[in-house]
Amino acid sequence: MMNTARTTAKWAGILVLSLVTLLGLLVLDRYGAARQSVDAHDGTLVLLGLLEPVEIIRDENSVPHIYGASEEDVAFGLGVSHAQDRLWQMELFRRVGQGRLAELLGSFALPADRYIRTLNLYGLAEETVPYLAPETQSLLNAYAAGVNSYLDQREIPLPPEFLFLAHEPEPWAPADSVVMIKLLALGLSGNATRELSRARLAEVLSAEQLAAFFPPYPGDGPVALPDLASLYADTPIQQAAAAIPDIGPKGASNNWVVDGSHTASGKPLLANDPHLGMLAPSIWYLAHLAYPDRNVVGGTIAGVPSVVLGRNDHIAWGYTNTGPDTQDLYVEKLNPEDADQYLTPEGYATFEERTEILKVRFGADETFTIRSTRNGPVLPSDFFGADELTPEGHVLAISWTALTSPDFTIEAGHNITKARDFAEFRDALRTYVAPMQNMVFANVDGEIGFIAPAHIPVRGEAHETHGLVPTPGWKDSNTWTGMIPFDGLPQTFNPASGTIVTANNKIVSDSYPYSITRQWDLPFRAERIEELLATTRNHTVESFITMQMDNGSSFAAEFSPLLLSMVSNTSETAAARARLAAWDHRMDGEKAEPILFLSWMRELTRLVYADELKDQFSSRWRFHPVFMKQALTGVEGKDVWCDNVNTEDAIETCAGLVDEALTKAIADATERFGDKMDEWRWDEAHPVVNRHIPGSFLPIVGDTLTIARPSAGGNHTINRGQHVIGSETPFDNVHAAGYRVVYDLADLDASRYMISTGQSGNPFSGDFDHLATAWAEGGSIAISTDRSSIKAVSQMHLKPGD
Secondary structure (H helix, E strand, O other), rough: OOHHHHHHHHHHHHHHHHHHHHHHHHHHHHHHHHOEEEEEEOOOOOOOOOOOEEEEEEEOOEEEEEEOOOOHHHHHHHHHHHHHHHHHHHHHHHHHHHHHHHHHHHHHHHHHHHHHHHHHHHHHHHHHHEEEEEEHHHHHHHHHHHHHHHHHHHOOOOOOOHHHHHHOOOOOOOOHHHHHHHHHHHHOOOOOHHHHHHHHOOOOOOOOHHHHHHOOOOOOOOOOOOOOOOOOOOOOHHHHOOOOOOOOOOEEEEEEEEEEHEEEEOOOOOEEEEEOOOOOOOOOOEEEEEOOOOOEEEEEEOOOEEEEEOOOEEEEEEEEEEEOOOOOEEEEEEOOOEEEEEEEEEEEEEOOOEEEEOOOOOOOOOOEEEEEEEEEEEEOOOOOOHHHOOOOEEEEEEHHHHHHHOOOOHHHHHHHHHEEEEEEEHHHHOOOOOEEEEEEEEEOOEEEEOOOOOEEEEEOOOOOOOOOOOEHHHHHOOOOOOOHHHHHHHEEEEEOOEEEEEEEOOOOOOOOOOOOHHHHHHHHHHHHHHHHHOOOOOOOOHHHHHHOOEEHHHHHHHHHHHHHOOOOOOOHHHHHHHHHHHHOOOOOOOOOOOHHHHHHHHHHHHHOOOOOOOOHHHHHOOHHHHHHHHHHHOOOHHHHHEEEOOOOOOOOOHHHHHHHHHHHHHHHHHHHHHOOOOHHHHHHHOOOEEEEOHHHHHOOOOOHHHHHEOOEOOOOOOOEEEOOOOOOOOEOEEEEEEEEEEEOOOOOOHOOEEEEOOOOOOOOOOOOOOOOOOOOOOOOEEOOOOHHOOOEEEEEEEOOOO
């Protein structure tokens, strides 16, 4: 009996050892193959789908210069280049847009797939393709052919993500490119989630507290909403009637343009730095597309067959997010006698239904039924806690302008690359749908301009919620009455000031006849840009680059003196107070003061409103500058926020909280960064963190696949480096300018460019992070269109196959 047990244990041990050895050999095999997966970018390829030969020259910064005899052939070459350098990124984003992540990553991706399938983004993209102009369809087909022909003849292993996931990409299709633009629109639109967030806060805050916590944009009056209690009786949503719009961060970007009266050259200069989540690789990929009739240079997005942000031989353009209210949630009332029907102004109607099969890797497939109303698709019950807020016998549906079909945004985006003046630029954007962007423009003839194109809904005067909280869907008065006409969109041409600035701030005057949003970003960055522009009438490319890297913080300049005026004079905080009193309010990397100030503000925000927000505090933990200033200065009695609602026998004061917050901030910073304050550095406390998906979230290899660098700046500086104070790493820079550019309309080849990581998405490539340090230090590169001046590091020749 004992011998049998020993034999069993022996063989079990041998089996385990064999499995571990086999797994180790498999990992080594995959690792060895991955090391060979980097394309050399040299040689000749014979590829099907090409009309004429294409040449791809990569310069010393690994930027491809793609030469072709037609737009289609250049698009084909861009498809090859994207597939060589960003194949995993293309596959990942395409899977997101298709709602097929769970097929690749398993069941944890199902909530995302349900949401995307509900919106039917890919179905809408497929519907759009046949309606596009023949030239656009040819461009999309040529790009897809470039991706697919290259992959068909690729002899080296696929990039490491494919190898370790044992996955092969499907052929690229034109709809895959269209859905990329839909994903951008989704990422830059958050109205629906904010509507739910406001409704959730109504569970813990009174109407008066909601109005205080969400103050209006500086200079604007409060938004008056009707009493909705009668609409949502006995549900948490009813209390959201008094909610004032959230002006918290939605993402951020900067752009500005000046005419020749403000420059040393006498020609316009245009600067742009769009801010998105920091990824490895960057969402941006630099390229020069040498079409037969023009050069187009700038930032492309892998999967899209054109330059998204850039310049041609005549014009330059740049975007920032407008942040419009283009999504509304509708509470739909079910028929109590028939759950397949919902109430409309004309009576009950039957839901439209479709069934989707969600495939799940390592799990059972899920059959998912999607219902739609006249207002839009019904959201999954797990959408940001919607099921907890929706009254019994009701569901939530979403209306969103980007659910338009056909959607010509991708076509409009390519057509602007052909424009020579503002009239042509503007005309190309007439069919643009989403996402709404603040587009600034300049050309070599001295014109400057601005337009914010998109489909923006018009809500009637009788609309009961103004799109701020979920709206009763059965009332006709709550239905959109149309879209803002193109000629009525915000726009200007050659303004008398000679300058145009947008930084997600309010872009319309009080007399503007339409409502775009009540959720503008605060004007800290825009005001700083205008301040620096006014310092000289002789701006240059170099002065604009310096502006992009400016670390002056109007936020710190406003709050640091305020806190110092309120804090007690104690020996324990003397060193910190002395530093902050002498500080110039710049978020420079070598300084300790940004750590002290932001730690102080972080602790103070917790002390001021964590008690009122209760269990919702962690998700709402932000600086909330307008609210905090009102709370601390007692504007209109709002100092009551400093009294802790959980202490019945004591009345806390704002001055007391300021003292307590500084003591806690010093202790927290000391624990994080050591007890030698002189050695604290903001750039080390605030590293930019570019995360690989999904690699950065894996044990052991996560740090290797994450591109991190010391970085300066902050949430409210032009050199924006957004950190989330409620996160586990409250000072990490996770949202910044992934692409920086300054266009010189006196000499477009003198324009300067930079992206945040590298050109390649392959972690085994030297180009994976080759620009990351230069980005963090404010460096830039030139991209010449003069072929004779391009320093070729590699050269590929693409030839048509039979």
